[in-house]
């Protein structure tokens with residue numbers, strides 16, 4: 001028998017032993033869980049039997065309360081343990097099929113014998129609890145597996161650095177308990193397993209990469225040193241993957257203090273959320289909080305906000321006239337830090353003059369005029385911050401409301417309303433007042449007192465919405481203030497270095513505001529102004545913030561996020577070559593210039609240049625579309641060169657695409673995307689192709705996707721990947737603007753195995769900039 005086979009056989013014996021131990025531990029856990037379950041059911045059933053309920057006098061009430069609390073705690077504890085066991089059981093189940101994927105033999109300095117360290121998804125001790133059969137991939141010692149080739153190596157524990165030598169580094173592919181592949185490697189993580197993984201099919205959910213994490217990615221995943229990590233990574237270099245494994249790592253490393261709800265990921269869209277949603281559960285962890293920036297804005301602002309994709313659709317599809325140019329200028333300027341500074345300036349002026357408030361009315365009558373509020377606000381000159389003054393104004397208004405409440409009680413409307421109370425209302429009030437000990441049985445017989453109390457109640461109820469509004473600071477006219485800001489700035493046009501088109505930008509913004517909607521580019525500045533007036537809204541419970549596709553955040557947005565998450569560490573991942581928003585294409589790039597936002601000593605920049613998603617041929621093709629010299633290193637996976645087919649008209653285009661999709665399906669590709677430029681083009685293409693192909697049209701509202709053939713606008717394909725990509729029409733009259741280069745590049749880089757471009761007539765300049773040897777052309 002060859003050496004290698006003998007070794008595999010020996011390793012299989014160990015795998016069998018480990019699986020045996022897993023099975024035994026599962027059995028044990030099962031019986032423990034079963035008993036616990038019985039306990040819980042019986043505790044729930046007999047909950048009230050073991051509680052002494054007595055509410056005759058106050059002491060008894062306290063005792064009853066304590067007794068219920070004790071019983072509830074007992075139940076809670078059992079339920080928590082049950083949850084824990086369940087989780088452990090599921091982890092064991094996962095290990096059973098593939099207990100580990102790596103091994104290093106490490107000789108610690110001063111020791112003679114190497115320790116064999118097997119690395120898998122979770123740690124596993126033997127049944128005696130003495131030896132590790134498997135180490136969790138996140139354990140400190142496991143770090144060496146990712147960071148070192150055989151030779152000198154070291155790892156950090158809580159309090160020291162352990163040095164030594166790796167004698168052997170081995171990778172396994174174990175499926176259903178059998179070793180399917182095994183490689184000893186000399187480099188970081190060998191190519192063979194990665195080849196096998198990357199040659200697989202695309203999925204509608206992202207996969208975890210723990211078995212093949214690369215050293216550069218590991219530097220992101222396990223980074224504990226700096227508060228801000230900014231990652232510039234080529235398309236397909238594993239930014240999102242690294243982010244997801246980093247969440248899993250943090251939840252493990254800080255498990256005593258950090259919970260999934262303390263981590264927030266800002267992602268590009270809903271479909272992406274669903275795409276990454278399975279990675280953490282697969283790794284035995286709960287999913288972190290997830291939101292799109294748009295969702296966040298919607299949740300904070302009580303006003304309609306234009307959808308960011310509606311903005312993109314406009315920029316990509318609208319007629320390029322004067323209004324179009326103004327809109328683009330507006331988008332760019334409102335994204336800048338200069339704009340943020342101008343708002344700061346405005347807010348400073350508001351300290352002395354110019355605040356806007358709303359009249360406070362009750363039942364159609366003016367209670368407190370905006371002028372009165374204004375005067376009171378500016379009488380508080382000694383208070384230096386606007387939010388502090390606002391908070392005093394609020395107290396003052398609420399006090400005024402108390403006086404109003406008293407005065408209203410004797411008014412006629414109250415008597416009328418009181419008489420109209422139905423029996424149920426009446427009873428409800430009676431109970432409520434009784435609870436508040438405002439009645440005794442005797443006093444309720446007293447007619448006058450009863451009337452008085454009911455009147456008080458009626459007024460209070462009617463005033464409640466107003467009181468809530470005051471508490472929520474609705475008396476400040478924020479929309480008015482934002483509107484006024486444009487005229488205020490106009491007076492200081494030169495000082496503030498406003499763009500020449502300021503008047504037109506003002507007109508455009510106000511016109512949209514008049515329809516009750518904020519343009520997307522106004523949403524963050526508007527929220528920023530609101531926070532400056534009302535007081536900053538900070539999220540102290542979020543300890544780690546992840547921003548994916550960070551190139552699409554404007555400098556204004558990034559700087560705002562930094563302010564509202566003051567206690568968070570931030571992991572910011574993006575690719576300058578994949579900008580899809582106008583604000584990120586033209587502005588001084590916030591993401592690239594992150595040193596302007598984050599203090600240098602707290603910032604770590606990491607660059608990923610190796611691309612794992614696409615074949616070498618696809619990477620070499622797409623790379624040439626980029627203007628600047630970005631060296632992207634393809635992972636060495638061979639495939640067919642991309643094709644470019646020039647067709648004379650739309651009907652030929654559709655005919656060819658139908659043929660191509662069928663071909664690709666026959667080849668066994670399960671996920672094929674036909675990528676169009678816009679939603680409008682996607683819709684048209686869908687209408688033309690739907691009779692012949694089984695298709696799914698992806699819209700901005702789509703929240704998930706399944707395998708199959710789909711039609712998708714370019715900007716929605718962000719962050720996702722497909723077995724094969726068909727670019728619907730890359731003609732130069734479709735992609736006719738230099739600004740669209742990065743969008744087009746993003747679309748092409750979604751392909752894993754095959755990329756096919758179609759063009760009705762002459763192709764666009766981006767394709768033309770690619771060397772002829774990088775693709776095959778059909779005419």
Ligand SMILES: Nc1ncnc2c1ncn2[C@@H]1O[C@H](COP(=O)(O)OP(=O)(O)OP(=O)(O)O)[C@@H](O)[C@H]1O
Nearest residue numbers: 209212213214235236237238239240241612613719
């Ligand atoms: N170390 C790795 N091992 C196995 N697969 C990997 C590894 N790194 C990345 N990949 C795979 O490469 C593909 C691209 O990864 P990912 O989506 O995380 O990249 P990205 O940098 O976020 O891409 P983009 O910016 O283009 O959206 C995925 O299929 C991922 O599973």
